Amino acid sequence: MAFENFAAFIDMGGYAAWVWTAYGLATVALVGMLVVSRRTLKARTREFEEMKANRK
Amino acid sequence: MSVFTALLSRDLKLALRQSADSLTVIAFFAIATVLFPFGVGPEAEVLSRIAAGVVWVAALLAALLSLDRVFTVDFEDGTLDQLLLNGQSMTLVVLAKVIAHWLTTGVPLIIMSPVLAVTLQLPAEGYGTLVLALLLGTPTVSLVGALGAALVLGARRGGVLLSLLVLPLYIPVLIFGTAAVEAALTGMPSAPMLSILGGFALIAVTLCPFGTAAALRQAAE
Amino acid sequence: MHKFANPTQFMRIANAIYPWVAGICVLLFAAAIPIALMFSPPDYQQGETVRIMYIHVSSAWLMMMIYGIIAANSAMFLIWRHPMANLVARASAPMGAVFCALALITGMLWGQPMWGTFWVWDARLTSTLILFFLYIGYIALADAFEDSERGDKAAAILALVGSVNVPIIHFSVEWWNTLHQPSIIKASKEGVDSSVHSSILLPLFLMMGAFTMFYFALLVLRLRSELLAAKIRNARLSQIAGHSAAQPAE
Numbered sequence: 001m002a003f004e005n006f007a008a009f010i011d012m013g014g015y016a017a018w019v020w021t022a023y024g025l026a027t028v029a030l031v032g033m034l035v036v037s038r039r040t041l042k043a044r045t046r047e048f049e050e051m052k053a054n055r056k
Numbered sequence: 057m058s059v060f061t062a063l064l065s066r067d068l069k070l071a072l073r074q075s076a077d078s079l080t081v082i083a084f085f086a087i088a089t090v091l092f093p094f095g096v097g098p099e100a101e102v103l104s105r106i107a108a109g110v111v112w113v114a115a116l117l118a119a120l121l122s123l124d125r126v127f128t129v130d131f132e133d134g135t136l137d138q139l140l141l142n143g144q145s146m147t148l149v150v151l152a153k154v155i156a157h158w159l160t161t162g163v164p165l166i167i168m169s170p171v172l173a174v175t176l177q178l179p180a181e182g183y184g185t186l187v188l189a190l191l192l193g194t195p196t197v198s199l200v201g202a203l204g205a206a207l208v209l210g211a212r213r214g215g216v217l218l219s220l221l222v223l224p225l226y227i228p229v230l231i232f233g234t235a236a237v238e239a240a241l242t243g244m245p246s247a248p249m250l251s252i253l254g255g256f257a258l259i260a261v262t263l264c265p266f267g268t269a270a271a272l273r274q275a276a277e
Numbered sequence: 278m279h280k281f282a283n284p285t286q287f288m289r290i291a292n293a294i295y296p297w298v299a300g301i302c303v304l305l306f307a308a309a310i311p312i313a314l315m316f317s318p319p320d321y322q323q324g325e326t327v328r329i330m331y332i333h334v335s336s337a338w339l340m341m342m343i344y345g346i347i348a349a350n351s352a353m354f355l356i357w358r359h360p361m362a363n364l365v366a367r368a369s370a371p372m373g374a375v376f377c378a379l380a381l382i383t384g385m386l387w388g389q390p391m392w393g394t395f396w397v398w399d400a401r402l403t404s405t406l407i408l409f410f411l412y413i414g415y416i417a418l419a420d421a422f423e424d425s426e427r428g429d430k431a432a433a434i435l436a437l438v439g440s441v442n443v444p445i446i447h448f449s450v451e452w453w454n455t456l457h458q459p460s461i462i463k464a465s466k467e468g469v470d471s472s473v474h475s476s477i478l479l480p481l482f483l484m485m486g487a488f489t490m491f492y493f494a495l496l497v498l499r500l501r502s503e504l505l506a507a508k509i510r511n512a513r514l515s516q517i518a519g520h521s522a523a524q525p526a527e
Binding site for chain 2: 355407410411413414417418421422423427430431434435437438439441442445446448449450452453456
Binding site: 003009015023029033041044048 | 314315316317318319324325326328329332333336371372375376378379382383386387389390491495498499501502505506508509512
């Protein structure tokens with residue numbers, strides 16, 4: 001453990017603003033990509049199923 | 057080879073007849089350059105520091121404006137399809153078009169550049185190198201630009217897209233073109249930068265025509 | 278190699294490995310995040326900001342790897358007309374652009390405390406910015422045509438042109454940077470690269486692995502969408518063709 005207590009962990013040696021913003025943005029980017037990709041997949045699957053149903 | 061010369065002379069004749077096109081490009085080059093003193097102030101010191109870079113950037117932008125007409129006319133009136141159907145070597149066709157483009161825009165830009173450099177107070181040592189650098193750099197500009205123009209044929213928002221594709225690829229030419237002039241101004245040898253510009257032109261002339269030809273083939277399909 | 282060109286075959290394999298890739302990705306993140314944020318020691322020069330490096334370098338690694346994947350797949354698509362290669366390239370490009378943006382932003386967030394400014398025309402930041410423009414150009418070109426096949430091919434050619442140009446641009450920018458290097462901001466980012474300590478390597482490799490697995494897992498999801506989109510498009514086209522010929526499509 002590199003930090004003595006939780007407050008030190010949050011403070012990040014005085015660089016809290018930079019470190020946490022960077023990690024926050026990375027989280028937003030990765031989760032965002034995941035959500036968008038899954039949503040597109042769901043929408044496409046639905047569209048495809050509807051199309052198959054209409055044909056029959 | 058006959059198609060090559062025929063295409064080249066036709067394009068040159070066309071450019072001569074519609075010389076307004078080339079003149080517009082030159083006018084743009086002049087206006088874009090002249091804007092800079094208004095932006096950074098008329099102090100000779102500042103201007104002569106940025107003169108080479110400004111001339112280069114303005115020349116690249118001006119060349120960019122002229123690129124969309126390289127293939128568009130032939131694409132729209134079906135000449136391109138015909139050349140393809142006749143089994144012409146597309147690489148030769150591309151080379152003819154690129155040379156025509158360079159002669160009708162590259163060369164006028166080079167001729168114009170010392171005049172504009174004067175207004176930007178470029179020191180006397182810089183002129184020879186500036187013209188040489190443009191002479192060695194503009195062929196790459198035409199070759200890469202033609203490739204971009206072929207890629208966006210028939211695209212939506214083709215013009216903006218073209219600049220997005222091509223401008224990043226111009227950065228190496230800009231870096232060494234400006235550096236050559238800067239070297240000349242500080243009394244350093246500019247030959248290394250000039251030979252790198254020449255090297256870029258050689259790489260571009262060996263690779264770009266094939267890519268452009270491939271792009272034209274799939275555009276005409 | 279060529280048997281993977283068949284979409285059904287390809288997707289069978291991709292779907293089979295998907296749970297493994299996703300699982301390893303979750304495990305790697307579960308290990309990487311606490312080690313990167315809490316258990317690894319601060320750097321002796323950069324203090325806690327070195328923790329930004331773990332995601333910065335991982336994003337930068339992915340933006341380069343994805344560009345390589347796009348270029349290789351574009352070549353396969355142009356030479357052998359493998360439809361799957363095209364889909365891999367197109368599905369990867371937006372992710373590459375996002376990782377590129379992430380590398381830029383985290384680089385800036387690292388630069389501010391280290392260099393005292395968000396942006397310097399550092400060779401690597403500059404090259405990354407140019408790569409970002411190339412990604413945007415690729416995506417814009419791929420979507421710029423009514424006929425999606427034209428977009429596929431034009432974008433593939435552009436990707437190959439880019440792969441020749443990226444090293445040239447990188448070399449030029451590096452040279453330009455050493456020419457203009459301002460003496461004040463020759464700061465300590467270099468420390469990490471020259472004297473790599475093992476306490477830094479462990480979280481870095483874990484994070485890079487996690488990011489890489491994340492990309493591959495997401496790629497499988499996105500390939501499924503792309504294939505469905507292609508199927509929908511084909512069905513629509515055959516429907517239109519069927520109507521105009523006044524005959525059933527089948």
